[in-house]
Amino acid sequence: MGWPTPQEYNEAIQNPRTAFSDRELQTGQPVLTPLGLPRPITGAFASVYQLVCAGQRTWAVRCFLRDFADHQERYAAISAHLTRARLPYTVNFTFLADGIRLNGRWYPILKMEWVDGESLLAYIERNLRQPARLLDLAQQWVQMAQSLAAAGIGHGDLQHGNVLVVQDRIRLIDYDGMYVPALAGRRSHEVGHRNYQHPRRSEADFSPDIDNFSTWVVYASLVALAAEPQLWTTVQAGDECLLFRREDFERPDRSRVLQALGASGDPRLHRLAGVLRDLLSLDPHQIPPIDGQLPQVVVPKARQPANWIRDHLGAGSRPQMAATATKGAAATSAAPQQPAQPASAPPAWIEDFLGAQTAPASMTFQGSVSRERAVAALSLLLTIAAWFLLDLGTLGVAGPAAVTAAILVANLGHLAAGYHRDPGVLARRHVRARLRATARSLQRTERALQRVDQERAQIRRVHDEQRQRLAAQEQRLKAN
Numbered sequence: 134m135g136w137p138t139p140q141e142y143n144e145a146i147q148n149p150r151t152a153f154s155d156r157e158l159q160t161g162q163p164v165l166t167p168l169g170l171p172r173p174i175t176g177a178f179a180s181v182y183q184l185v186c187a188g189q190r191t192w193a194v195r196c197f198l199r200d201f202a203d204h205q206e207r208y209a210a211i212s213a214h215l216t217r218a219r220l221p222y223t224v225n226f227t228f229l230a231d232g233i234r235l236n237g238r239w240y241p242i243l244k245m246e247w248v249d250g251e252s253l254l255a256y257i258e259r260n261l262r263q264p265a266r267l268l269d270l271a272q273q274w275v276q277m278a279q280s281l282a283a284a285g286i287g288h289g290d291l292q293h294g295n296v297l298v299v300q301d302r303i304r305l306i307d308y309d310g311m312y313v314p315a316l317a318g319r320r321s322h323e324v325g326h327r328n329y330q331h332p333r334r335s336e337a338d339f340s341p342d343i344d345n346f347s348t349w350v351v352y353a354s355l356v357a358l359a360a361e362p363q364l365w366t367t368v369q370a371g372d373e374c375l376l377f378r379r380e381d382f383e384r385p386d387r388s389r390v391l392q393a394l395g396a397s398g399d400p401r402l403h404r405l406a407g408v409l410r411d412l413l414s415l416d417p418h419q420i421p422p423i424d425g426q427l428p429q430v431v432v433p434k435a436r437q438p439a440n441w442i443r444d445h446l447g448a449g450s451r452p453q454m455a456a457t458a459t460k461g462a463a464a465t466s467a468a469p470q471q472p473a474q475p476a477s478a479p480p481a482w483i484e485d486f487l488g489a490q491t492a493p494a495s496m497t498f499q500g501s502v503s504r505e506r507a508v509a510a511l512s513l514l515l516t517i518a519a520w521f522l523l524d525l526g527t528l529g530v531a532g533p534a535a536v537t538a539a540i541l542v543a544n545l546g547h548l549a550a551g552y553h554r555d556p557g558v559l560a561r562r563h564v565r566a567r568l569r570a571t572a573r574s575l576q577r578t579e580r581a582l583q584r585v586d587q588e589r590a591q592i593r594r595v596h597d598e599q600r601q602r603l604a605a606q607e608q609r610l611k612a613n
Contacts, residue, residue: 137235139173139180142196145235146171146182154231155244158194161186167585176294178309178323183247193306195243196233201322204241205230210315211308218284222277222305224248248304250297254371257358264359266301271355273303278348279424287312287343291351292326293375312339328374331417332382338417345420349412350377352423353394353405360399368393385410508547512540 137145145152147170150159161184163171173180175198182194197204208228215223224246232242251259260266281288288295289310297304310323321339324330329347354375357364368390370376381388394406412420516537 136198136200137196137240139175139198141235142180143171143173145233149184152233154239155229157186158184158192158244161192167582191247193245193247195245197241207316208243211311211313214286214313214315218286220280220284222280222303224304224306248297248299248306250299250304253293253296253298256298257375258365258371261358261362261365267355267359269301271352271359274348274352274355275423277303278344278422281344282341282422285314285341287341289321289343290323290325291344291347292329294326312341312343327379328377331420332379334417340418342418342420342422345422346412346417348423349409351375353409356405357394357402360402361397364393382413385413505548505551508544512544516540
């Protein structure tokens, strides 16, 4: 018998009392779509349902779409380690080997605390004009990376879909690919979202360091958007990514994002683009943590390293990355497990790198004004020449006046054309077009929901009429 499909899970979830072995889940009700069906959140490895149980306690039920022989063993190790670590970024869960019954057979599920939060993409887009919030999130991101590393944990798939923002604080979900010390020596069942992972990462890369590259990717995106929010539209961010896509990692020389960062007037972004390019020259296991020692290859001899890079490199105060990774894994396994405390503050180089720019970035025109200045100067000379000819008696008043009017109209046309070609104006026009398209989509959705409500009302009326007829027939039968 094959593994259950999303549709089979959908049908079973409609009857929690008979589907689940867990008594609390048996009393729950799934959150429904407007059509009255359970509403799943389906990914590559699982479908997740929201169940509201007794006392309004809400759970996420994770139904697996693939079968792994060591599912239970892995999740038992992950659960035990997270319980000891007590990190503020993770959520509690229970693995139920015989969790849900389909066609007379039991299948495993994950019963996880439901977190009501805002997706990372939605939070960033909502705060594009509030750089202080994005920079605060970037600092939190570094602190989270430090805390996970201190606990010997690698999430395995740090990406926008697995990060929620709850009251401006980060929470992580989806632990299918998580590494904990008890799983050392195994392979991963996944390699993470393609737009966040090193292009050469494989299932063999499974260690506490598996998040190093994706940590850099998210951090760089947050810092870049805080400094230049217009990047969100100019590189079409937010489409299954923050700023970067897999193609940016595979061909950094052709990356629009890296080119934009490198050409930025903000020196922080220029430096960050160089660091990212250098990180891509390393193998996945060589990528340093965002709070660790940058390998020497990160700073090519051809250019003078920035102060924060020199400070971050230090003077050999830490061992090289390969040794650090090996010793770190051993120390994590041997040391007594104590609750990992979140870092109180990011490293000093992070604070220097973020800077103190918390004021909203002003929107400025990005085009050059040299052409406009040249045209204005030429126009002024032509106007002076026309009126000079009038003074000499060569032309009448009508001639210079006509020339002046023509020059004025031409200048206005030239300025208008330049304005409409400015990248900032084009970006604003693109945003307005997206807003109009979104408004039209919302209107269509509202009309569709109205039709659904009308159909449901009609079905209820038919159902009530049938029930009344059946009740009348029952009364007549009893009377006879």
